[in-house]
Amino acid sequence: MEIRQFITFRTIVDVGSYTNAAAKLGYTQSTITAHIQALEQQLGGPVFSYVKRELHLTDLGRELVGMVDELLGSYQRIEKLNDSKVNGELKIAAPESLTISRLGPILKEYAMQYPEVKIKLSNGTCGDNQKELLNGNVDVAFMLWPELDTDKYVYHKLYEEEIVLVAAPEKEDHFDAYKGMDDCYITNEEGCSYRVMFEEHLIKHDIPKFQTMELWSLDAIKQVAASGLGFAALPLMTVEKEIKSGILKQLEQAESFKSIYSYMMVREKNWHSPAVDKFLELVLTFIKKKTK
Amino acid sequence: MEIRQFITFRTIVDVGSYTNAAAKLGYTQSTITAHIQALEQQLGGPVFSYVKRELHLTDLGRELVGMVDELLGSYQRIEKLNDSKVNGELKIAAPESLTISRLGPILKEYAMQYPEVKIKLSNGTCGDNQKELLNGNVDVAFMLWPELDTDKYVYHKLYEEEIVLVAAPEKEDHFDAYKGMDDCYITNEEGCSYRVMFEEHLIKHDIPKFQTMELWSLDAIKQVAASGLGFAALPLMTVEKEIKSGILKQLEQAESFKSIYSYMMVREKNWHSPAVDKFLELVLTFIKKKTK
DNA sequence: TAAACAATATAGATATTTTCGATAAAGGGA
């Protein structure tokens, strides 16, 4: 009997089904089954039973809930022993795109769990963020970049970020139709990895340059694109909502883009403040759950 | 942080050193180190410190003890949920040799942990025990046997049992000196696997038969051997104490015997009463610890 | 002051366990 199995049990009681518990805990459903079977094996009988498609606790299960609550209570108190040490400042540098789509929920959770930490978030281009990290102005930097391989930092690859072309829904569906037209390529300031990637893509495939409109925020780019002035190349994560709601549409294209990944980086050193440590831990936990 | 790590921590506090805790828990010492390092990692600081070769709790460690006691308390209450179901009868058949040397401490532990179970132990030869198991008179049977391979039972090989020749200390040291002399071969009733094994050994190596003295109990055999009447072939485990204390001595011999193993067997079926289940579990735990 | 010792730490190899992914079975509802 392991703590994680008790947590699984308690979660099922809360959410009412194995499947939901799996989703909530970031496991697959078969793992939930295995956890409960392990418990039932040790306890010598079932803790759940089914009555009319509904999950119910058995008598044994009902007895167990209270005891598990006690145990998990002690466990959480032990976990909290550390939290008081998690304080001070946490300085993060991240590009706007990542901040909004990926970091949002993580920062929320972090702020809740470690209220003693003052979070300082700066939005810059990926190159800026890297410099900030190197010269010690921030503790953690996030980047979007093609393949990365460096010894200067410890880095964690987070997601593969698909770069997509978007335009207003009434515009042409296929990117080929834009070639040679006078639509704008709407983008952000230079130094942004997917802008570089897109421009290299044009050269490689002998596509003539577009007129470029440079804007200073994601929101501005999206609005201008939605107004029909041109198209933009952006990470899918930043425009998923707009595509779903029909404000923008994703263009089809013959050649797919080179892969871009999101990274989290810290300076190479063995020791980080607890605040930084816990942040890294939390980010990696989120990643693990999402990618499953 | 896992329950086993908390148990390790609590044990160290009790016994005062990593090394002793390892012995008590049946781990190696490096495992203890790993457990504590894992805890300290999570807790963000050391729980033990050394002052003058003495192990002391840090402040953090002292805080932890109480909380761990709570947690382990809940844990034990959960474990006990099952124990009330462990009752009824447990019928075991084992040869005398195994009962005394191997089963003693296990039965003691079992009786303590599951006082509701009535243990019935019968001592017979290995062949008898097998029959008893097959016809359902007992739940578990123990045997000493050379290599075993059968589908009739579920069997667990426990130990390799070295068979040794013993005689009184004042007798000759080497078995060769006994050949052709009028010493007795002191043994127990037929049907015992190491008696069979020894007699086959004699034939195989063209050693003339000895006069045989058949006794009904291990203790009787040992006493007669100690009195100088002859020698006996017995599993080492049954005479270890006597050899150490000088009551008997182990004879040297050119050819070593065929290996004999101790086995635990149950009838092939998926379901055993909780009492039987728990017994099997306990035996296997003991084996694991001892053989490490 | 070095040598021997006792306790804990470290590193690589091995063993075990956990988790996943795909698929099957079970229980309802249409």
Add this chain to the structure above:
DNA sequence: TCCCTTTATCGAAAATATCTATATTGTTTA
């Protein structure tokens, strides 16, 4: 009956725990 949702099963892959052997550290002894 067929479909849909939920849980169970099974083999493979990944992650983790433990062991063995050896190093390190601090202490006592010669």
